[in-house]
Amino acid sequence: MSATKSIVIRGATVVNPDAVFEADVRVVGALIDAVGDALEGDIVLDGKGCYVSSGFVDLHTHLREPGKEEAETIESGSRAAALGGYTAVVAMPNTDPAQDNVATVRFVREQGIKANLCEVMPSGCITVGRLGAELVSYAGLADEGVTLFTDDGTGVQDEDTMKRALVSARLANVTLAQHCEVSSMTNGAVMHDGACCSSLGVPGWPSLAEEQMVQRDIDLVRATGAKMHFLHLSTQGSVQMVRQAKAEGLPITAEVTPHHLSLLDELLTSFDPIFKVNPPLRTAADIAALKAGVLDGTIDAIATDHAPHAGHTKEQPLDQAPPGMLGLETALAVVNTSMKLDARKIVELMSWNPARIAGLDARHGRAVAVGEPANLCVWNTADVWEVSREGLASKSKNTPYHGMNVRGRVRHTLFNGQIVVNEGKATR
Amino acid sequence: MSIVFPSRTEILATADIDRAIKRISHEIVERNTELSHVVIVGMQTGGTWIAERLAKGVQQIEPSSSVPLGAVDISMYRDDFSLRPIVLSAPTDIPFDLTEKTVVLVDDVLFTGRTVRAALEALNDHGRPRAVQLAVMVDRGHRELPIRPDYVGKNIPTHFSDEISVGPDGVFVTVVEKGQA
Amino acid sequence: MNHLLSTHDLSIDEIVQLLELADHMAEINSRAVPKVPALRGKTIASVFFEDSTRTRLSFETAAKRLSAEVMTFSASTSSVNKGESLRDTIETLTAMGVHAFVVRHKSSGVPKQITQWTNAAVVNAGDGWHQHPTQAMLDAYTITRNFGDKESMAGRTIAIVGDIKHSRVARSNVDVFTRMGANVVLVAPDALLPSSIEGWNVSTASSIDEVVGHVDVLYMLRMQRERMDESLVISLKEYTDLYALTEERAARLAPHALLMHPGPINRGVEMQVDPSEVPGSRILQQVANGISVRMAVLFSLLGGEISPAATLGGEA
Numbered sequence: 001m002s003a004t005k006s007i008v009i010r011g012a013t014v015v016n017p018d019a020v021f022e023a024d025v026r027v028v029g030a031l032i033d034a035v036g037d038a039l040e041g042d043i044v045l046d047g048k049g050c051y052v053s054s055g056f057v058d059l060h061t062h063l064r065e066p067g068k069e070e071a072e073t074i075e076s077g078s079r080a081a082a083l084g085g086y087t088a089v090v091a092m093p094n095t096d097p098a099q100d101n102v103a104t105v106r107f108v109r110e111q112g113i114k115a116n117l118c119e120v121m122p123s124g125c126i127t128v129g130r131l132g133a134e135l136v137s138y139a140g141l142a143d144e145g146v147t148l149f150t151d152d153g154t155g156v157q158d159e160d161t162m163k164r165a166l167v168s169a170r171l172a173n174v175t176l177a178q179h180c181e182v183s184s185m186t187n188g189a190v191m192h193d194g195a196c197c198s199s200l201g202v203p204g205w206p207s208l209a210e211e212q213m214v215q216r217d218i219d220l221v222r223a224t225g226a227k228m229h230f231l232h233l234s235t236q237g238s239v240q241m242v243r244q245a246k247a248e249g250l251p252i253t254a255e256v257t258p259h260h261l262s263l264l265d266e267l268l269t270s271f272d273p274i275f276k277v278n279p280p281l282r283t284a285a286d287i288a289a290l291k292a293g294v295l296d297g298t299i300d301a302i303a304t305d306h307a308p309h310a311g312h313t314k315e316q317p318l319d320q321a322p323p324g325m326l327g328l329e330t331a332l333a334v335v336n337t338s339m340k341l342d343a344r345k346i347v348e349l350m351s352w353n354p355a356r357i358a359g360l361d362a363r364h365g366r367a368v369a370v371g372e373p374a375n376l377c378v379w380n381t382a383d384v385w386e387v388s389r390e391g392l393a394s395k396s397k398n399t400p401y402h403g404m405n406v407r408g409r410v411r412h413t414l415f416n417g418q419i420v421v422n423e424g425k426a427t428r
Numbered sequence: 429m430s431i432v433f434p435s436r437t438e439i440l441a442t443a444d445i446d447r448a449i450k451r452i453s454h455e456i457v458e459r460n461t462e463l464s465h466v467v468i469v470g471m472q473t474g475g476t477w478i479a480e481r482l483a484k485g486v487q488q489i490e491p492s493s494s495v496p497l498g499a500v501d502i503s504m505y506r507d508d509f510s511l512r513p514i515v516l517s518a519p520t521d522i523p524f525d526l527t528e529k530t531v532v533l534v535d536d537v538l539f540t541g542r543t544v545r546a547a548l549e550a551l552n553d554h555g556r557p558r559a560v561q562l563a564v565m566v567d568r569g570h571r572e573l574p575i576r577p578d579y580v581g582k583n584i585p586t587h588f589s590d591e592i593s594v595g596p597d598g599v600f601v602t603v604v605e606k607g608q609a
Numbered sequence: 610m611n612h613l614l615s616t617h618d619l620s621i622d623e624i625v626q627l628l629e630l631a632d633h634m635a636e637i638n639s640r641a642v643p644k645v646p647a648l649r650g651k652t653i654a655s656v657f658f659e660d661s662t663r664t665r666l667s668f669e670t671a672a673k674r675l676s677a678e679v680m681t682f683s684a685s686t687s688s689v690n691k692g693e694s695l696r697d698t699i700e701t702l703t704a705m706g707v708h709a710f711v712v713r714h715k716s717s718g719v720p721k722q723i724t725q726w727t728n729a730a731v732v733n734a735g736d737g738w739h740q741h742p743t744q745a746m747l748d749a750y751t752i753t754r755n756f757g758d759k760e761s762m763a764g765r766t767i768a769i770v771g772d773i774k775h776s777r778v779a780r781s782n783v784d785v786f787t788r789m790g791a792n793v794v795l796v797a798p799d800a801l802l803p804s805s806i807e808g809w810n811v812s813t814a815s816s817i818d819e820v821v822g823h824v825d826v827l828y829m830l831r832m833q834r835e836r837m838d839e840s841l842v843i844s845l846k847e848y849t850d851l852y853a854l855t856e857e858r859a860a861r862l863a864p865h866a867l868l869m870h871p872g873p874i875n876r877g878v879e880m881q882v883d884p885s886e887v888p889g890s891r892i893l894q895q896v897a898n899g900i901s902v903r904m905a906v907l908f909s910l911l912g913g914e915i916s917p918a919a920t921l922g923g924e925a
Contacts, residue, residue, distance in 0.1 A: 190717075193804050193805075194804070194805055195805040195807040195808060197803075197804070197805070198803035198804055198805040198806065198807075199780070199803075199808070199809075200717060200718070200739055201717045201737055201738030201739035201740070201775075201777060201780050201803075202717045202718070202737065202738065202739070204804055206804075270721070271717065271718025271719075271721045271722055272722075312694060312696070315694060315695065315696045315722075316694070316695065317695065317714065317716030317717075317718065317719050317722065318716060318717065318718045318722075319716045319717070319737070320716065501633060501636075503633065503647075504633070504637065504645035504646070504647035504675070504908070504912075505645060505646055505647070506647075516626065516629055516630060516633075519632050519633040519635070519636040520633070520636050520637075521636070549646065550645075553640060553642055553644070553645065554640065
């Protein structure tokens, strides 16, 4: 084999937890070899006008494999992730079969390794088949490296089941991630239950359906002492409850999606199922509350809830179309366009915090420093570009941002020291 | 390029129109020996006021007669929907059966003949007249169909692009220069 | 006007103009042979994914009286049952040369979605709980023509009684009536009101007794028995006690007041009186007007541009 070529990222601004500074970064093999001025290397990546930080980590990705490969595969989803600057994604367990067993979890991990575009970390189900009844063996899947368990797509409805799950999770030292939705309140729901919904004449998705479960789970965390992560919070009430629970010192973390920070329920006046998502797009007041939660640390992470759907499924009537939208390739730009965040905050929300929550922090979400794993992302907050569904790497096209101008772009992504994205293009 | 303003010329004055209506009323009486079979139907909207005046004129000549008056709207019968906008006029108002009647169909201007064709079709939906006679205030030529008037206020040779306006206050021709229409 | 998807797509001027056009159609409908050649050569597909015999017949009659070809598609006997997608259905019919689709669907928004798969005009014949624009037009026509005021219904008080929440008729009518200047009162139990009526510009009342004596129009909605199964209403009796039109209540209607209902009537539920015995009942007139209004809609979509300004000068 030939000698490993060195890669230098030249002229970017390093974003680290303790400092933000201009420096070149040299990568040799899978590690960062040097951080300093005027470094030389075999391959030079232009970093001018960009930040270089640890690669992004998505806590919430639907890769659809196994089961719905027409919508996305682990390979196509990994490529979309790399283009979005992600070096690790947590694969949601609502596959078919569900990720409630060792074989499926191994399959997902191995497909990720085969694609070799980012780290694919399978999550596990809280209950067998995500049916909300029988608990999955957390310890058994933890041995496979699973750290995050969720029934995402639905919340665990039964209080006692959830309580027992939390107790087991504490013993196995894993984190449960709740999709907060009291399903009896969202039967057939299509969009946020508000003025727009009433005027359009579609079944509404009340904020209360989310908030009741957030409150219940906060109470259960208090009772059990187990760790809990709240997925895709969408209402002002949820943010306030989590804020209080954190002030109380409960071991709670929370995420918000780029689309809940940027899109209003009024988009559904188009009746375009592209805007149907679970939880639903909410009101301007909710967006403001979510942003405030991001700024004051109530919200720990931005997570995409990347949910690919084959084209024909989104051509159904609004009440029959599946909820969900793409997110990986637009997350940075949408967040950066929607709110004013400094680079350090962006990396905290998109890399450092989610890496820690997912237990990926041995390899991801680390400082850009000598000897650290070379899982890196080079990105800027200035480039304006038009999102085009045809231009996305995902197998599906259901981006709600098609035709919109956004600001901020991923230029290069290095995974395990290899260039997987160069000048905004996937290298494989 | 020089700007050419269209010129508007009076062709018939109010008195001329009054005379024409009186003359046509006489012609209708002379031509229809059985006046009791005659009905007068104006075309919405330009022909209706003329039809009213003709009905009055006939009544003055033959006070014992009472000629029924109707109005026909041809918007639903046109063959040129795609060519020009439909002008919303008043609905058809023919509160009598036309079967075995002699209908005097009245319009202000006879031009291509297409409106009259549509009106003939519309009349048929109100019965089968024994005969239809056509009365117009102005015949400006340029026929595209084999239709000719029975009673004419005045023949006025025009260019195809000229615009004609007919009202109780007179008949005016506006010459629209080429490229302006 | 390219499509008629929602009453919100129409300005008041456009509504008034459509109602005037309906006057022309009403005249045609009064003839011995109620048929004109206006839409000769046009093909109108009536595509009913949800059964509704009366609305379908009303539209098809309207189309035929304008001499259009009618293509009938009913979901219960079609390839939709074999899993054909909405898009494929519409693209297939479009390929057969359809100029307008008249669409009924149980899901809100489907007529709007369909517009992206065809260049034909789309008329919403009722979608989910969303809109039923031709119903609102025919109701506005019935009210204005009865009160003899063509331009508006300014100052009239119209009570709409029943299941507002699940009613496309209510949503369309509230929009048209309020924009034409009527005072609209919604009479319904809380569970049958939408969760928000922000921007609806209406008032509410909690029983029919509060309004029946002083309305100009009493508009009864059909109460679907399924709603009681969903326990949105505690019992039929509770509902009828407060919201049904009884003989006694009908007697309290003002002499000029109109009784209206979109049909089909649920006798013994919301209508506990025989409407033919209520002097102000215009329920059958609504049905007749429905044809005129739908002719006006189809004609204005397919018959070419309509110019509101009358110009003298005869033929162009």
